[in-house]
Amino acid sequence: MTTRSGHNLRGTAIVAMDNGERLGRVDDLFFSPTNGELEALLVDVGGMFSKPSLLLAAQISSIGPDAVVIADREALIQNGRLSEESHAVRGGEIEDRPVLTVGGTVVGKVADVMIDPETRQVIGFSLSTGLIDNTLHGRPSLPFSLVQSLGKDSLVVTSDYDPKAPEHHIPLAK
DSSP states (O other): OOOEEHHHHTTOEEEETTTOOEEEEEEEEEEOTTTOBEEEEEEEOOSTTOOOEEEEGGGEEEEOSSEEEESOGGGEETTOOOOTTOOOEEHHHHTTOEEEETTSOEEEEEEEEEEETTTTEEEEEEEEOOHHHHHHHOOOEEEGGGEEEEOSSOEEEOTTOOTTOGGGOOOOOO
């Protein structure tokens, strides 16, 4: 399984399959807080006064290492917004949220979102557990399956989550 971090995905070119035109670049991603499904990408189309466009996940043909491929320009929604009933979380806005166990122990902060480009699912989060700990042990990963709730202010995870346990790490793409 190949994974991409939200940071790695940002800046990736959006390319139209019908004519090979570069339509913009990924600015951020939106995903469902309940099942981790990618809902949309925010696309910077360039230009000083342009507003970002929205690219719904259903319109994405593929997410490759160098480009996100879509059928044509019509897939982009100019000045688009997700529907009111969508409770999607914006990847960039979740960074630095505290992660705590259901027992109330803080185990780190969200550093990044990790997705599987093939299934278009958030598979987990990269955590920051402090400069010294991150330097000595690397950044731990939190599998999405261990998240009990993803709120406006924090993520709550199962009580058995241990950021130092190797079974709770997700390998990052090189």
